[in-house]
Amino acid sequence: MRYLVSLGLLLITFWLVLSGHYTVLLTSLGAASVALVLWIASRMSVADHEMVPLRITHRMPLYALWLTKEVFRSAAQVSIRVLRGPQSLNPGLRPVRHGQTSSMGETILANSITLTPGTLSVRVDAEHIDVHSVDEAFIDELETGRFAARVRQLDTGA
Structure with a gap:
């Protein structure tokens, strides 16, 4: 679970930095994209120490x-x-x-x-x-x- 949380924070930060546009629509689309990626990563069981190298x-x-x-x-x-x-x-x-x-x-x-x-x-x-x-x-x-x-x-x- 901690890897999914870390991955989510990383993706949100990455998206916000690269986007540069913070309208309600674009922020909502970014949040939906991050949620979709996290759901897929969870279903595939790929969020582990190699995918999210916290160390x-x-x-x-x-x-x-x-x-x-x-x-x-x-x-x-x-x-x-x-x-x-x-x-x-x-x-x-x-x-x-x-x-x-x-x-x-x-x-x-x-x-x-x-x-x-x-x-x-x-x-x-x-x-x-x-x-x-x-x-x-x-x-x-x-x-x-x-x-x-x-x-x-x-x-x-x-």
């Missing part, structure tokens, strides 16, 4: 700030390479060991890699994430494990 909620703001910094840093690096011309690009596709202990950690890491300009997570398995990059230097940086360590810290608290 990482308090660590998420710091991770989001760190990821935002990485996105801007990477965007600057990609911009510089693009402005220098095609000769400064060295695209590549390589598997990178992720070392995550949960599927949530794997998912967060793969999505974080994709959010970072210049890199794209192509495939995830139990050991590796296949990463495509506009420059292999970005993949080299991922292989240092800094990204994976941040995600592991978010996921496990360690």
Whole structure:
């Protein structure tokens, strides 16, 4: 039940922030949408610790700030390479060991890699994430494990 309540609060907040319109009609439609999603989630029995990861909620703001910094840093690096011309690009596709202990950690890491300009997570398995990059230097940086360590810290608290 606590997961349904948490999911409901998350959906309401998300809807209100993204909507920006607070008329009676739109607010009622938003509430009805949230109620429908909660009913479906309840009937499917999918509201659990993986769908609503309460254990990482308090660590998420710091991770989001760190990821935002990485996105801007990477965007600057990609911009510089693009402005220098095609000769400064060295695209590549390589598997990178992720070392995550949960599927949530794997998912967060793969999505974080994709959010970072210049890199794209192509495939995830139990050991590796296949990463495509506009420059292999970005993949080299991922292989240092800094990204994976941040995600592991978010996921496990360690």
